Amino acid sequence: MTTEVKRRPEAEIDPQLHVALQSLLVACFADYPSRIYFKIPPHFRYVVTEGPAVLAQLGVELRVIRVGEQVLRTFAVVDVCVRDDRRGQGLASRLLAEVTSYATACGMDFVLLFADNDALYRRHGFVRVDNPLTWVKINDHRTIGLARAVTPHEMMIRPVTGSTWPTGEIDLLGHVF
Numbered sequence: 001m002t003t004e005v006k007r008r009p010e011a012e013i014d015p016q017l018h019v020a021l022q023s024l025l026v027a028c029f030a031d032y033p034s035r036i037y038f039k040i041p042p043h044f045r046y047v048v049t050e051g052p053a054v055l056a057q058l059g060v061e062l063r064v065i066r067v068g069e070q071v072l073r074t075f076a077v078v079d080v081c082v083r084d085d086r087r088g089q090g091l092a093s094r095l096l097a098e099v100t101s102y103a104t105a106c107g108m109d110f111v112l113l114f115a116d117n118d119a120l121y122r123r124h125g126f127v128r129v130d131n132p133l134t135w136v137k138i139n140d141h142r143t144i145g146l147a148r149a150v151t152p153h154e155m156m157i158r159p160v161t162g163s164t165w166p167t168g169e170i171d172l173l174g175h176v177f
Contacts, residue, residue, distance in 0.1 A: 003050045003091070005098055010041045017047070020054040028081035039138045039175050042078055046095045056082040058095040061177050063112070067131060068168020075103045076177035077113040080120075096124045103160045110163065114154040114176065126156040129165060135172040 013021070013036070021036045032038065042059030049055065059078040064071060077099060082091045103111050115121055118128065133152040137145045157165055 001050050003048055003055060005046055005048050005094060007044055007098070007102070008047050009044045013045075016052075017054070020052075021045075021047070021057060024054050024057060024081060024083060025079060027084065029079070038079065039177075046098050048082075048091050048095065054083075055086045056080075056091040056095060058092075058099060060099055063172070063174065063177070065112075065173055066171040067166040070166045070168075072109040072163070072166075073107070074110045074112050075099060075106075075108050077111060078177045080113075092120055093124065096121070100124070100158065100160065108160045110160055110165070111158045112177070113156050114152075115156055116154060118156060121156050121158075124158065126158045128153065129155050129157050129170075131167065132169045133172070134169060135176045136174050138175045 008017070018036055022034070025036060026032050026034075037059070040061070043062045044060050046058045046060070047054060048057070058080045061076040061078060063074045063076045065074055066072070077096075080092055080095060082089075100111055111126075113121065113126065115126075118126070130151045130153065133149045133155065135147055136143060137147045152170070155170070159165070
C-alpha cells in the first residue's frame with residue numbers, strides 16, 4: 001500500500017479523520033488535550049495516510065506577524081507528529097517539504113515554528129531566532145493575558161521568498177503556535 005499526503009482544510013475534517021488525528025496527537029504528545037488542536041485549530045493540515053490509517057500530520061496556521069516595523073505573511077507550523085512505528089521513514093521531511101512548497105506558491109515570507117529539538121528542522125533550512133517576542137496567552141479556550149520573552153530560544157524560521165529576517169521585537173499578533 002502506498003502513502004498519500006493531502007492538504008486538508010480544518011473545517012472539512014470528517015468524524016473518522018478527527019478520531020484518527022486525535023489518537024495520533026495523544027500518542028505523540030504527552031498531556032495533549034482531548035481534541036485535535038492544542039490552543040487554537042490550525043487553518044489546514046497535511047495528513048499522511050496509508051489506506052485508512054493516519055501515519056503523520058502537520059498543522060498550519062496562516063499568520064500575519066510584525067517584526068520591528070515590518071509586517072510579514074507567514075505559515076506557522078504546529079503539531080508535527082509521526083506514528084511511532086513509522087518514524088525514521090522520511091514522513092516528517094515530506095510534510096515539511098509540502099508546507100514549504102505551498103508557502104512558496106502562496107508568496108509567504110517565512111515558515112515559522114517552535115521546537116525544543118531542532119535537528120529535523122535545521123535539515124530543512126530552519127534557523128533559530130532570538131528577537132524579543134510578544135504573544136497572547138491562551139489557556140483552555142480563555143485569553144489569560146499578554147506575555148513577553150526576551151529570547152524565545154524555541155522559535156525557528158525558514159525564509160521562503162528570499163526575505164531577510166528583520167531585527168526588532170516579534171509581535172505574533174495572537175497566540176504562540
